[in-house]
Amino acid sequence: MYSIGVDIGGTGIKAGIVSENGQIIHRANCKTDIESGFDKIISDINNMVRDLIDYNQINRNEIKSIGFGVPSFINNEGIVTCVNLGWFEVEFVSKLKSTFPEFDIFVENDATVAALAESKFGSMNGKDISVLITLGTGLGGGIIINGKPFTGNHGMASEIGHVVIGENTYNCNCGNNGCFETFCSATALIKHTQEILKEENESIIINMCKGNFNEIDAKMVFDAYRMEDNLAKEVVSRFKHYLSIGIAGIVNTLDPGIISIGGGLSKSSDIILEGLKDMVREHILYKKENFADIEVATLGNDAGIIGSAFLNK
Ligand SMILES: [Zn+2]
Known part of the structure; x- marks a missing residue:
């Protein structure tokens, strides 16, 4: 089984198919098109993730979930405000769920996801x-x-x-x-x-x-x-x-x-x-x-x- 991780930054968005032991086996990235707005960024992520899966011929059933790291606070309703990305109270989590209906979706702050990685596979293990x-x-x-x-x-x-x-x-x-x-x-x-x-x-x-x-x-x-x-x-x-x-x-x-x-x-x-x-x-x-x-x-x-x-x- 694999999971996909998507790291949304102010200048670029990186995605990877990650194995159970924390290895990134395939990667993709795109630019963060802040000027075109929230819907365009979600659409770019959708294209990037689907290309990543198709190009590497990964079976959808082998993908457990997609997780997202965002440089902002996500409230309990899944709403995100991120000044750096030009997002103001966008319904981030529900938008992702409708974009990727066949996958489980998880979202966290970017420093928190980095900490989780360090705890599982890096300096904090x-x-x-x-x-x-x-x-x-x-x-x-x-x-x-x-x-x-x-x-x-x-x-x-x-x-x-x-x-x-x-x-x-x-x-x-x-x-x-x-x-x-x-x-x-x-x-x-x-x-x-x-x-x-x-x-x-x-x-x-x-x-x-x-x-x-x-x-x-x-x-x-x-x-x-x-x-x-x-x-x-x-x-x-x-x-x-x-x-x-x-x-x-x-x-x-x-x-x-x-x-x-x-x-x-x-x-x-x-x-x-x-x-x-x-x-x-x-x-x-x-x-x-x-x-x-x-x-x-x-x-x-x-x-x-x-x-x-x-x-x-
Ligand atoms: Zn402050």
Whole structure:
């Protein structure tokens, strides 16, 4: 038996036929046509999934279910609002059920499905309670308890990126000030770098972006850190300070066996993880006790497809 996982992102949609042991045996992808609207995206997914099945000559009866990871909150009625995709209260789940009437359909938040994949086949395997933090443009969170995604009573849980952990110089997209993701994400690194550069003019980053501060990206900051650039050190130090505070909150609340770091910034996990556990220890309540391992996620971009495919299990 197989399951299909579909990972819906802001720029592209990836699908895969996944075996019982978590291997993606066939893949397909298409662009996320945000401008043409919700119905067009669903129609593109329909074509892509049906082509994937037909082209690889998979028998429909061998497919147990189709799971979807979406970069948003799905309420108990299956309604989705996702600003990045231009969706406002779309009836996502019922639309998918009418598009794929012959399959069981499952839908979850994208960080949650990535966490499920890491828990089943990756860095978090073997732990009863595990938490994935995805550090990308924003900060996503997925919580797995005894092999199952934990999404709370109303489906709203695991929005770790919007836990308020301080006071910041800019507001979060959600309207609050001080959200975890405004301190710990690629956006946060870039904004903080740009702010310091308004006052200071000594940094290798100025050469890297050729003087155009709008071109600064997170990789430049980490590259500059490796070159012992003082500005980059200051930015990364603040980033890790708040990351340790945010993680300590997770430890105090859930006491997981492992916290994995995924997302685009995890490419610089050597810098992010160095000394991080000791920093977290300073902020947790029971400082002398053993607490969660903090490691880098291992499935990379495939986690979304694999986790979506395993929503049925
Ligand atoms: Zn927020």
